[in-house]
Amino acid sequence: MTQAARPKTAEGDAGAAHGGPRFAPFPLASLAAIAALLATYLFFVRTTTGQYIDESALVEATDLYGPASKASLRFLDYLPLISVGLGAVGLGYACLVRRRWAASLMALAAAGGANLATQLLKNDVLTRPYRGIETFAGNSLPSGHTTLAASAAAAVFLVASPRWRPLVAFAGGTYAVGTGIATLVNQWHRPADVVAAFLVVAAVMSPAAWLVLRRGGSWNTWEGFGSHPGSWRLWVALPTLIGLGAAAVAMVALVRIAPGFGSEVSTTNYFWAGCAFIVISGYLVVTAASWLLAAASRGR
Numbered sequence: 001m002t003q004a005a006r007p008k009t010a011e012g013d014a015g016a017a018h019g020g021p022r023f024a025p026f027p028l029a030s031l032a033a034i035a036a037l038l039a040t041y042l043f044f045v046r047t048t049t050g051q052y053i054d055e056s057a058l059v060e061a062t063d064l065y066g067p068a069s070k071a072s073l074r075f076l077d078y079l080p081l082i083s084v085g086l087g088a089v090g091l092g093y094a095c096l097v098r099r100r101w102a103a104s105l106m107a108l109a110a111a112g113g114a115n116l117a118t119q120l121l122k123n124d125v126l127t128r129p130y131r132g133i134e135t136f137a138g139n140s141l142p143s144g145h146t147t148l149a150a151s152a153a154a155a156v157f158l159v160a161s162p163r164w165r166p167l168v169a170f171a172g173g174t175y176a177v178g179t180g181i182a183t184l185v186n187q188w189h190r191p192a193d194v195v196a197a198f199l200v201v202a203a204v205m206s207p208a209a210w211l212v213l214r215r216g217g218s219w220n221t222w223e224g225f226g227s228h229p230g231s232w233r234l235w236v237a238l239p240t241l242i243g244l245g246a247a248a249v250a251m252v253a254l255v256r257i258a259p260g261f262g263s264e265v266s267t268t269n270y271f272w273a274g275c276a277f278i279v280i281s282g283y284l285v286v287t288a289a290s291w292l293l294a295a296a297s298r299g300r
Helices: 011-018 025-044 048-072 074-097 101-125 144-159 165-185 191-215 234-257 269-298
Strands: none
Touching: 025 048, 025 191, 025 269, 048 165, 048 191, 048 269, 074 101, 074 144, 074 165, 101 144, 101 191, 144 165, 144 191, 144 269, 165 191, 165 234, 165 269, 191 269, 234 269
């Protein structure tokens, strides 16, 4: 007597039927982000060399743009509202239209956790010792504005259909990277503050991603890269290529001021190196997130 085919049921049943995604890559990704966050803090905040590099980028941003940028980038005052609005639209669509209630709540909770972690780290855990570098007092790592932008983008990424995730990751990552650079141009944050914010979001969102995939459902499966315009390999190749281009910019900028090479007095090199650092780290997280969730979704 043959067994009847199992009918498609609610989201959770589909995940149980296929065993769900492998757990190990997600905490490993979170641990890698935490390790990178710790390394960023120890070098750029706790050492004289790191403080000098980071602060020089901020000083050059001030010299390059001055008060004019603060007037032209006044829209950044509305950035928290913009980020919350974008996240609310994305989660609201997934929740109310696509009926992804559980995934939306998980993504929302993770985004909230990332922002809470940033505030706790910046205000209560991490300190900025004086290393002889003149700067404004107080610790500013991680950047709260960048965390808000990146976490909103990451939440929408988690609830998006797998066929759209690579495109959503690239678009959301571009928004977060642009926000981070804007905070540097506007002299709100140093480059390391922005990078740390990306890493906080990556660390918190990785376990949430596993929970969203573990929840299962037919909406959380796909046919692989190239099966849909939103999942073209272009959306993974673009951040990789942009990151490599930024790495070349950083290398040229730092070589020009390195002892034994150009050794010139820097007027813009630290600034461009800082911008490149932001771009590299932001798009590295985007590429890693796309591949991680693509591999987990494909295997279900």
